[in-house]
Amino acid sequence: MLDQTLSGSVGRISPEAPIPVLKAEARKDGLGGAGNVANNLSRLGCRVALIGVIGTDPEASLLIGLLEREGIESRILVTKQRCTTRKMRVVSARQQMLRMDFETTDPVDDSTENELIRRIMTALDEGPDAVILSDYGKGVCTPRLCRTLLDGCRERKVPVLVDPKGADWERYRGCTLITPNLNELCLAARRTIPNEDRDVEQAARELMNCFELDRILVTRSDRGMSLFSGESALHEKTVAREVFDVSGAGDTVVAVVTAFLAAGASLEEAVRAANRAAGFVVGKAGTYAISREDLLTELHQGARSASLSKVVPLDRARSLVEAWKSGGQRIVFTNGCFDILHAGHLFCLEKAKSLGDRLIVGLNSDASVRKLKGPGRPVNPESFRAMLLAALFPVDLVVLFEEETPLKLIEALKPDCLVKGGDYRPEEVVGSETVASWGGEVVIVPRIEGLSTTAILQSVLQKDAGGICQSGKGIPDTEAGGGGFLR
Structure with missing residues (x-):
């Protein structure tokens, strides 16, 4: 559809009726509807083909010209039987x-x-990475067309994401992901749903069961968005900022999620990026397609908060792990005090991450470190240690624990791989029997000789006292295993 914005100034009230008189000064034409979805994808660097229907009117020519300008391949059907859908906003x-x-x-x-349908099947035979079905209730996405598209995608193992319209979701049965806003969720559930996590999740799961949907992503205005997949739930809070115009935000969400999935990202990563993107476009006037540069800037600005969001309580970690496992991802777990972060830690964390898709680090709390190390430790409080770990690229989650061992975390998270740094045999590692009970493995990462927190601290003390220490030689390592990884 064609989006038009007519802007101008108002200086008086009409003598004909109590309405403002706009002195029209400018008109802006843009891509709307599925065209806006395609424009978002194109500006993110994706190759896009657009299939739909337009008329033979002047608006059709404007729309085709905009598609050409944005580098979007048009496979749109032109018919005399319909007009080109146009929305004009007066501002x-x-x-x-x-x-x-x-x-x-x-x-x-x-x-x-x-x-x-013929054009859709031709496009599917060309092997797309993903398909978006954008239904705007204009009579194009008929039940037969939707069913044919979904069946074709399933046969070819192509993910299909649906931006729905109306109360009848039967036509979307079996799609990979559906992205309703809260109002659309209410329509499909045929009741009013409070914008609270528990109520939204209950309605979403009812619809998932009813229509055999793999996943639902609900956009919830100022409450962010919620992803439901299998038994897991992921609630992403909105990025706080001034909202100027929500036009097209849903288009941006489905476009960014699809682009990330097609590029091989996890669904959770795609949702987080889409949340940042939606927060960006609502601050723009009118319908705005986010560019690759826009999104990279947003993600960079959100990197610090994203790192802090990696530090989670056990319940949250369990929910995320369930989501990752339902997506076929391999979970790796390790643990330690990480009191003074050094190269040995980084080496072993990178090695641990290479053994799977997600790395979870169990971090001893301050009280736990004192039990293990004595009253003079830790040097750095748990909040600082957690922040530093979360900022490291290999680390996906940091979970604090109060006990002396991470056995409770291991039992709760059920990792596929348990990693320990140092000179251990696998059977000596805490949690090894537990992990083995569900078919997991234990991996020992060799330590870097001379690197440990204890050695570093003793080296500092000796230098302060006028002594010289090279590579920790001659300094007794009091840490278990001497590994420089787990302590």
Whole structure:
């Protein structure tokens, strides 16, 4: 559809009726609807083909020109039977005053439907990485067209993401991911749903069961978005900022999620990126397609907060692990005090991450470190130690524990691989029997000789006293295993 914005200034009230008179000054044409989804994908660097229906009117020519300008391949069907869908927003002083819709909402006729299906199947035979079904309730996404597309994607093992419309989700049965907003979720559930985590999850799971949906991503305005997959739930809080215009935010979400999935990212990573992207576009006037540079800047600015978000309580960690495992990802676990972070730690963390898809680090709390090391430790409090670990690229989650050993964490998270640094035999590692009971493995990472927190601290003390220490030689290592990894 074509998005048009008519802007100008208002200086008086009409003598004909109590309404403002706009002095029109400018008109801006843009891609809307599925065109906006395609534009987001194109600006993110994806190759995109767009299939839909337009009329033979002047608006159709404008729309085709915009697609060409943005490098989007048009496979749109032109018909005399319908007008080109157009939305015109009237704006003054950055305030939307009125919206006018020019559209046909009757279902397309049989010949148009058949030609659309033919074009869809041709596109599927070309091997796309993903397909988006953007339904705007304009009569194009008929039940037969949706069913044919979904069946074709399933046969070819192509993920299909759906941006739904209306109360009837039967046509979307079996899709990979569906992305309703809260109002659309209420329509499909046929009841009002409070915007609370528990209520949204209950409705989402009912619909997942009813329509055989693999996953649901619900966008929830100022409450962010919630992903439900299998038994897991992921709630991403909104990025706090001033909201200027929510037009097209849903298009941006489905586009970013699809782009990330097609590039091989996990669904959780895709959702987090989409949350940042949506927060960015709502601060823009009118419908705005986010660019690759925009998104990279957003993700960079959110890197610090993203690192801190890696530090989670056990319940949250368990939920995330369930989501990762349902997506076929391999979970690796290690633990330690990490009092003074050094190269030995990084070496072993990188090695641990290479053994799977996700690395979880169990971190001894301050009280736990004191039990193990004595009253003079830790040097750095748990909040600092957790922050540093979370900032490291190999680390996906940091979970604090109060006990002397991480056995409780291991039993709760059920990792596929347990990693320990130092001179141990696998059977000596805490949790080895537990991990083996569900078919997991234990891996010992050799330590880097001379690198340990204890050696570093003793070296500092000796230098302060006028002594010289080279590579920790001659300094007794009091840490278990002397590994420089786990302590």
